[in-house]
Amino acid sequence: MIERINIGIFGKINAGKSTLMNVITMQNTSLVDEKKGTTSDVNMSIMEIHEMGPVKLFDTPGLDEEELLGEKKKPFC
C-alpha cells in the first residue's frame, strides 16, 4: 500500500473548507452551499501534490457546530 501524508482541512462552519477542498483536488467531491453545516461527515480524497507526493485530503464539518448537530457528528471527526 502507498504511504500517504494526511492533510485535514479544519475551520469554523461556513468558512469555505469544502470550497478549498474542491479547489485543491480540482474536483467537485465536496458539497458547497451557502447554508451553514453543509458538510455533515468527513470527506476524503486522494491525490498527488507536486514535490510532496501521494496525500489524503480530509474535508471536515465545522468545528463550532455545537448549536447544530455537532455533538452527534464529533465521533466521525
Ligand SMILES: Nc1nc2c(ncn2[C@@H]2O[C@H](COP(=O)(O)OP(=O)(O)OP(=O)(O)O)[C@@H](O)[C@H]2O)c(=O)[nH]1
Ligand atoms: N466570498 C467568498 N465566499 C466563499 C469563499 N469560499 C467559500 N465561499 C462561499 O461560502 C459558502 C460556504 O462555503 P463552503 O465551502 O460550503 O464552506 P464550509 O466551511 O465547507 O461550510 P460547512 O460545511 O457548512 O462547515 C458558499 O456559499 C461558498 O460559495 C471565498 O473565498 N470568498
Ligand SMILES: [Mg+2]
Ligand atoms: Mg463543508
